[in-house]
Amino acid sequence: MSIEKEANAAGGAPGKVQRARADRSRPWLCPEKLKQAKLQVEKAIKEKKIFMVQGRYPVIRRLLRARGWVERKAPRRAQQQEAGGGRAQTSPAQHGGQPSLESLCSTSPTNKEEEEEEEEEEQMDKGNPDDIHELMSRMVQDQVPYFIWTSRCNIAERCVLQPDQMVNHYAQGGCLTTKEGLCLTLRNLPWFDQADPNTFFPRCYRLGAVDERQAFIEDFRLTAARSLLKVALERAEGEHTALDPPPKPSNAPEGPAPLLPPQLVEEALRLCGGHLDSMAHQDIDWDAQPHSPGWDSFLQGYYRVVHEGAVLQLSVAQRERGRSLLQGLEGQLPQLHMEGEHNVWILKPGAASRGRGIVCATRLDQLLQLAGCAGREGRWVVQKYVERPLLIFGTKFDVRQWFLVTDWNPLTIWFYRECYLRFCSQPFSLRRLDVAAHLCNQAVQRHCRPGLSRHPQLPADNTWSCHQLQAYLAQQGQASAWAEVMVPGMKAAVVRAVRCSQGLVRGRKGSFELYGADFIFGEDFQPWLLEINASPTMAGHTPVTSQLCAGVQRDTLRVVIDRRDDPECPTGAFELIYRQAAVPAVHYVGLKLKVEGSSVRRPRHAPRSLAAAGEAEDGAPPGAAGMRPRRPQGVLPRLTGLKDRPRVPIAVYHGTFPPLPMLQGTRPHGTEEGRRAQEGAKRGGDGSVLPHCSWQK
Incomplete structure (x- = not known):
């Protein structure tokens, strides 16, 4: 039995296996410990309590062991290379097959810290002479694990699992x-x-998609117009509530901040008004093409106001109109207060973790440049930053x-x-x-x-x-x-x-x-x-x-x-x-092209007698006139209209008949045979010609 062999080898019983593993300096276990380990393993196999854990999860291991589960440890990458003679063993996936659990759970840790933690935990198990978990793990190396906890999300997609196996991931969860x-x-x-x-959920766009990239550019511009109105109104009313005052550029001259032309405010009012009308569906019947402002000059003016402290002067009418527009936009945009005034966006890799590659920026050209030079098209998202x-x-x-x-x-x-x-x-x-x-x-x-x-x-x-x-x-x-x-x-x-x-x-x-x-x-x-x-x-x-x-x-x-x-x-x-209430799901077994049904055949009618057929025709409906009835198989054609045909007198021939000719079942061919057939018919006194028969003397 494999369990007995592993127990004897680990417990110090003499044999080749024990001598081969003597260099590992593992402590010998007493017979009582070996017996206890064997009984616990047999019980775990019977109750299907074999588990496998990949990664630094000491709490999971401890709690499962307390419930009577036995761990089947996945071999580490170094152990696989040692067993394969210095080379990593080839996985079945490289030959087109399904990868095993060992190949998925024994991959290298994601970082150096996890590797050190796993090695520390493994040394703790090996260094405790009273701990028999390492022994029981070797006893169940050929058993199926029924509980799998791993940090690899692809195990549910790349591995074929039995119905009674439990894993801590679902497939296609990306x-x-x-x-x-x-x-x-x-x-x-x-x-x-x-x-x-x-x-x-803050607004988010995929910069790799052309339509979403354009939608982000439009959103950035409209957000800049709203932010310009917010800053202008707050500064005009003397109650600027931004978290940070606008910094003054280092190269700015001493003295008051520069004054920007009022056309910048008018452009922001027009843009916000058009956006509000479009959300209220009031622009459906507009015939004129929307005015396209000079976005480059508008954004440069916005950057100067928000980030450099340039001054804008608003008239009383502009203040009233600006407050009215922002109040209307607040009812349509749930993120109006959250988005703040600095128009900060955060650029993230589409599938990374641990904060890798995340940057924040406030300028449109900078965001597009960062996403464009990343070299990974379609894998970057840009999201509105929560500024408040x-x-x-x-x-x-x-x-x-x-x-x-x-x-x-x-x-x-x-x-x-x-x-x-x-x-x-x-x-x-x-x-x-x-x-x-x-x-x-x-x-x-x-x-x-x-x-x-x-x-x-x-x-x-x-x-x-x-x-x-x-x-x-x-x-x-x-x-x-x-x-x-x-x-x-x-x-x-x-x-x-x-x-x-x-x-x-x-x-x-x-x-x-x-x-x-x-x-x-x-x-x-x-x-x-x-x-x-x-x-x-x-x-x-x-x-x-x-x-x-x-x-x-x-x-x-x-x-x-x-x-x-x-x-x-x-x-x-x-x-x-x-x-949720259970929804009946149709079991999908793949593409099914089978056509079910029976072939179409002609209906078979019972043969009828001539008399019955005549009575049926006499009683046929008027609409059936001129229709040719179908003759059943095995029934001779019925002669109709004999009563209405005029009688032809038959002349009696009193001469002697020639000897009966012998019929030949061949069709006459050529003009000579046709002429002879016509002359024979005339001498016989009958004007009819038999086209399929010829006389042979």
């Missing part, structure tokens, strides 16, 4: 977990819900919120009641668009230094729990904002995003997936969904994340494993927020 996919998916929201995606976020002690933050999908038909969504905040290292400022002040990702902020003007009450590790946020809101007199505005808004955004992708993600019974959604809040506490991440990090680098990440892993196993045997078991901090 429509939800990539920036480009989420941008496209949320545009279908009106087909699923009576909601506008612009109320919780909710700040804590003058610092920007976002929220990592977990949710779990356990089924796609019926769609079942679980929302985790705990979350944590991620702060930036530098105070928020729109004059300085560096990542230390605007990008809250921990992978980015880990390499940034805190600012000198950073508030002392902010955490040194840049993380807060949601309970600390609630305490801060209570101090600010907004204790009800969390439960009444922020949490319901996050739940609604998650449900709407998942519903839009229901027809795109390939669901599978038994699988599940844990997602990490990133939210930012506006000054009015409304949440804005930034992105949704697959395989969110579970590495607890801070005290807050260590506790919360361990809790979400523990409660995930409660939902996906414990509830299968006990539907009433506690689910921890997970809350069921959406469960």
